[in-house]
Amino acid sequence: MSESLPLFVDAETLQARLGAPDIQVVAVDSASDYANAHIPGALQITMADFTASDAPVAGLLPDDDALRDVFSDTGLRNDAHIVAYDRAGDGQAARLLYTLDAMGHSAISLLDGGLAAWHQAGLPLENGAPQAGASRFTVERQPERIADREWIKTHLDDPDTGFLDVRSAAEYAGQDVRSARGGHIPGAVSLDWNLLKGANGRLRPRSELLELVASHDVQSDREIVNYCQSHVRSSYSYLVLKYLGFDKVRGYPGAWSDWGNADDTPVSANTDDANGQ
Template sequence: MSAKLPVFVDADSLNAVIGDPDVQIVAVDSPRDYAQVHIPGALQIAMTDFTTSAPPVAGLLPDTERLAEAFSDAGLRNDAHIVAYDRAGDSQAARLLYTLDVMGHSAISLLDGGLAAWHQAGLALENGPPQHGASSFKVERQADGIADREWIRAHLNDDDVAFLDVRSAPEYVGTDVRSARGGHIPGAINLDWNLLKGDDGRLRPRSELLKIVADHDIESERDIVNYCQSHMRSSYTYLVLKHLGFDKVRGYPGAWSDWGNATDTPVSDTRDAS
């Protein structure tokens, strides 16, 4: 594989490698929206292809067989560097890239700012239905990138583990309730994922990111578990921490929709805190 792209790639840099056989661009989009406009040559995959749910829990990881089938159906290749984008603020593309990473495919990049950034750069777009090539994508689950409810319960008092809640402050304190219970995992650090982006919706410079992370006492020596409501926003922060060189990073598929809807999980609710 000759392509060497950073975790976050800008539109001009991606445009420079269009046509490189080692690079696959994939739109996380519905077939209808993709058909209206997409980056030339991009493949297409929908969120429902690589996530599953068990209501009221959303954003779960499907089993490896289903993921292998979904990635193969989309035409993704194990020998390619996969660059994902969306039109929904980067969280859907980030979730695809998180899933690829924890299924053993680490050659991944996010188009910073998504389709809007591409359009703003004045680059070519095309329309037409998805054209999926045949492939046989192999997956291998990487357990060190995944936290589930039982793993979290077992590590609540582990000083080597930190929980990073990237939801809004109202969600974190429990005034914005989106599951059976509001609040957060005990001891979790709150860092709204939007703080990692500038006014243009794109990733802040590295120096600013490092300061934000340090100001929130997020330490690379600890195992950082990212979560939000259904592990879309927190897939973005997972990629940001990878971009900053953090080696021990996990995502929590299901996230608060799993934890907050369970009846036996401890919850911290700070609505009445002074």
């Protein structure tokens, strides 16, 4: 495989590598929107293809066989560096990349700014229906990249574990309630995922990100669990922490839709937790 792409890749860098045999681009997009405009040669997949629900919980990881089949049907390859993009603020593409990483495929990149950034760079787009893909993609679940409710309950008082809540401040405080209960996981730090992006919707410079996470007491020597409502926004923060060099990072599939709808989980609305106090 030739030189790999960075975890967050800009449109011009990706365009220079389009067509390389070791690069696959995949749009997390509806079939109709993909047909209207997509990056040349991109594959297509929807969020519903690689997430599962068990109402009222959303954003769960499907089982290994289901993910193997959908990634194979999409045409993804284990020997490729997979670049994902969307047209919805990068969260859906980030969730695909988190899922691939959790399934053992770490050769991944996010197109920073998504389809909008590609368009703004004046780069060419294609139209037409998705082409049927076919491959034999294999998955190997990586437990150290996944947190579930029981794991979190056993680590609530672990000084080596931190919880990063990337929902809005109102969700964190229990004022915007989207599950049976509002609030946050006790001790979780509040850092709205939008603060990770600049005014143009793209990733902030590395130096600014390092300053931001340090000011919120997000420490690289701790194991950091990222969560939001259904692990879309927090898939983005998961990638950001990996980009910053954090090597102990977990995502929480199901996230607050799981924790806030359970009847045996502690919930806090104490805003003193917000910056790690």
